[in-house]
Structure formats: structure tokens, C-alpha cells
Amino acid sequence: xxxxxxxxxxxxxxxxxxxxxxxxxxxxxxxxxxxxxxxxxxxxxxxxxxxxxxxxxxxxxxxxxxxxxxxxxxxxxxxxxxxxxxxxxxxxxxxxxxxxxxxxxxxxxxxxxxxxxxxxxxxxxxxxxxxxxxxxxxxxxxxxxx
Amino acid sequence: xxxxxxxxxxxxxxxxxxxxxxxxxxxxxxxxxxxxxxxxxxxxxxxxxxxxxxxxxxxxxxxxxxxxxxxxxxxxxxxxxxxxxxxxxxxxxxxxxxxxxxxxxxxxxxxxxxxxxxxxxxxxxxxxxxxx
Numbered sequence: 001x002x003x004x005x006x007x008x009x010x011x012x013x014x015x016x017x018x019x020x021x022x023x024x025x026x027x028x029x030x031x032x033x034x035x036x037x038x039x040x041x042x043x044x045x046x047x048x049x050x051x052x053x054x055x056x057x058x059x060x061x062x063x064x065x066x067x068x069x070x071x072x073x074x075x076x077x078x079x080x081x082x083x084x085x086x087x088x089x090x091x092x093x094x095x096x097x098x099x100x101x102x103x104x105x106x107x108x109x110x111x112x113x114x115x116x117x118x119x120x121x122x123x124x125x126x127x128x129x130x131x132x133x134x135x136x137x138x139x140x141x142x143x144x145x146x
Numbered sequence: 147x148x149x150x151x152x153x154x155x156x157x158x159x160x161x162x163x164x165x166x167x168x169x170x171x172x173x174x175x176x177x178x179x180x181x182x183x184x185x186x187x188x189x190x191x192x193x194x195x196x197x198x199x200x201x202x203x204x205x206x207x208x209x210x211x212x213x214x215x216x217x218x219x220x221x222x223x224x225x226x227x228x229x230x231x232x233x234x235x236x237x238x239x240x241x242x243x244x245x246x247x248x249x250x251x252x253x254x255x256x257x258x259x260x261x262x263x264x265x266x267x268x269x270x271x272x273x274x275x276x277x278x
Contacts, residue, residue: 085169088261
């Protein structure tokens with residue numbers, strides 16, 4: 001891999017994701033092994049897909065929680081969906097907050113679940129803001145490699 | 147439950163990934179591809195059943211539990227009732243013993259918690275003698 005200032009910035013940014021617990025080092029390293037010359041945009045596309053889909057899941061969770069009565073089946077499905085996809089891309093904090101929300105929801109405490117959802121939304125917004133920049137830099141770095 | 151002579155389409159192992167999450171499908175297809183496994187995707191249990199009704203066969207099916215229209219438990223039961231003998235591995239984020247057992251009882255050969263990794267898939271394939 002080239003060692004341009006952009007690549008150095010990418011390295012630093014990636015490390016900060018790991019240091020802040022936003023991304024799991026092991027899982028991201030594993031995903032990087034799946035990327036190859038036939039599909040050099042795999043990681044960027046995966047992250048972009050996750051950001052889009054996770055936003056949708058969180059919106060559905062919010063609507064289900066605000067509904068009267070609470071839509072339990074949508075909550076269940078969306079929570080497991082978000083748990084699975086966040087674990088699969090190594091989005092540790094989002095995965096953690098999803099598990100917390102799931103536990104509180106299963107305990108039947110709807111008000112605490114709503115508070116937990118707000119935390120999840122904050123975490124997601126923070127992650128999205130940083131990951132969008134990272135994906136943009138990844139795209140910028142690509143032409144010089146290939 | 148798998149046939150001992152391996153792939154349904156010559157020497158290449160075939161797999162069906164059944165999941166309604168695009169991120170999971172992208173990762174699982176990529177890891178199967180890297181292992182030299184030809185893969186297809188169904189985004190819910192009904193699509194998986196319909197594929198089999200149309201005559202498609204797969205050596206390995208990776209079945210998610212929670213999906214719209216037809217979930218993994220219903221789809222697995224349906225496939226077994228149709229006489230499908232593929233290896234069906236449940237892949238889910240559920241970790242409660244009862245929930246896993248309920249999924250296993252529908253006709254799974256194995257259960258793996260997400261995220262799947264190449265080593266998990268290789269261990270499944272070794273169990274059914276598809277790899278050394």
C-alpha cells in the first residue's frame with residue numbers, strides 16, 4: 001500500500017476508530033482479508049450499506065416504540081437485524097447499545113427503552129459522521145493504488 | 147443429511163445464503179466465494195422455498211432466523227417437509243438456549259452465531275466431509 005499523506009491519515013483515522021471502541025479491530029481486519037482486486041471497493045460499499053440500512057432499522061425501532069400499543073414484532077425483528085449487521089461489520093458501540101436496548105425492552109420498561117434508544121441514536125450519529133469521512137477518504141485513496 | 151458425493155452441480159460446492167440483511171449477505175457471499183463456494187441469495191424464507199420448488203438444489207444453506215414473510219424456522223420446516231437433504235445451518239444473533247433449540251428442532255444440522263467467519267464455515271464443511 002502506498003504511504004502518501006492520505007494513506008497515513010487513513011491509518012490514523014482507522015486506528016482512532018479502534019481506540020475509541022467504535023470498530024472492532026479483529027472483525028475489520030477479517031473483512032479486509034475478504035477484499036481483493038476483483039472487488040476493491042468491498043469495504044467502502046459495506047460501510048455505506050451499513051450506514052444506510054442501520055439508519056432505516058433505527059427509524060423503524062423508533063416508530064415501533066412510539067406506537068400505541070408498542071409494535072413488539074417489529075421491535076424484535078429490527079433489534080436482531082441491527083445486532084447482527086453491527087456485529088458483522090465490527091461496529092462495537094452500536095452493537096453494545098443495541099444489546100442494552102434489547103435487554104431493557106425485554107424487561108418491559110418502555111420508558112427506559114426510549115431513553116436507551118436515544119443513546120443508540122447518538123452513538124449512531126457519531127459513528128455515521130466519522131465513517132462517512134473515512135469512506136470518502138478511502139474512495140479518494142483508491143485511484144493511486146489501482 | 148447431505149449427499150455423500152458432494153456438490154449438486156459438478157465438483158463445486160453450492161450454497162444458498164438466506165438473510166434479509168444486505169450487509170450480512172454481502173459478507174457471507176464474499177467469504178463463501180473466497181472458499182471457492184458458488185453462492186446464491188434469498189432474502190427471506192419464502193424465496194428460499196420457492197427456489198427449491200423451481201428445482202434448484204444446494205449443498206449448503208445458511209439460514210437466518212428472523213426474516214419477514216417466512217422466517218428461518220418456518221422455511222427450514224418447509225424445506226425438510228419437501229425432502230430437501232442439504233446441510234442447513236442456522237445463522238443468527240439469538241443466544242438464548244431455548245431459542246436456539248427451537249431453531250435446531252425445525253430441522254437444522256448446525257447452528258452458528260453471527261458473524262460467520264471462514265473458519266466457522268470450514269468447520270461446518272469438515273463435519274460433512276466436503277473439505278480435508
